Amino acid sequence: MQQTCVIGAALASCLAAGTALAQDDATLAAVEARGVLACGVNAGLAGFATVDSNGVWSGFEVEFCRALAAAILGDPALVDFHALPADGRYRELVSDDVDVIARGGAWSIGPDVRRGLDLAAVSYFDQTGFLLPVELGVSSPKELDGARICLVDDMATGPALDDYFHAAGIAWQPVAATGDSEARSLYLAGDCDAYARPAAELSAVRATFETPLAHVIVSDGSSRVPSGPVVREGDDSWANVVRWTFNALLAGEELGITSANVREMAATPSSNPEVNRLLGTEGEIGAMLGLPQDWAVDALAAGGNYGEIFERNIGENTPIGLARGLNALWAKGGLQYAAPFR
Known part of the structure; x- marks a missing residue:
């Protein structure tokens, strides 16, 4: 957008706007330039984020990090995991050591207003x-x-x-x-x-x-106690990428898109326009987010939809043994539903 700045207050306003726009794109550009997503996870929390003796990470939060890396960089392996202590999990985000926290602590007005952080989505109620x-x-x-x-x-x-x-x-x-x-x-x-x-x-x-x-x-x-991925306040483009990646995982569950069928569904356009927009066979959602056209395909292929990730890591058939409860889809009595892709 072209804009003519005049002297005094108008010039200051233009300079401030330019700075805000530069900051707004900063994290996504940094991740793309670095080629790796720095993702903060809760240290040693079974089912949510643990690392084995071979250095392999697993868990509910870990799989969101991988889905986000796949959406941006096309490869779920391009993640640098940072184990964050419960008593200070926001420090590395505020100091720019991580790009996102996969699931922050209980969200309330304090972190939102006083710490300069934004909750991008609620991944767990x-x-x-x-x-x-x-x-x-x-x-x-x-x-x-x-x-x-x-x-x-x-x-x-x-x-x-x-x-x-x-x-x-x-x-x-x-x-x-x-x-x-x-x-x-x-x-x-x-x-x-x-x-x-x-x-x-x-x-x-x-x-x-x-x-x-x-x-x-x-x-x-x-x-x-709502919790979910947390980003720095003021980086709206990055918050959009994080938010809509999570929404893609929810939409995948709603629409029957899984890690096993997502690439096949992307190769054969559906009669459902929302499926097509999500998988990039029509529309320009990828461009709107500054991501590749098949960003959601890569995110869903990384570890599956929200339901798959939940059940595999913390569901009733795991040692954690959690029922979906409030985190079931809204159509099944829960609170989770994806915002529309249109």
């Missing part, structure tokens, strides 16, 4: 849970009056518990840990009665215990 020994016989958080509760410092769990217990008229004793490893140790040593954290993450923690069935997770659903 959760609630605060409490991990306790079965032998305590606790079935509701309201039975935890006076309990010592472990929580990781610098997470949103503490303020959420303050609100919950204050409203319920319940006293509690926080036991702060500097990270998940310390919180687990304190809990298993009996230094706290319960460990509070998003329920899905507690399922991942419990799966690593020697006797996972000796521990129960309770929640009454009163504390909402």
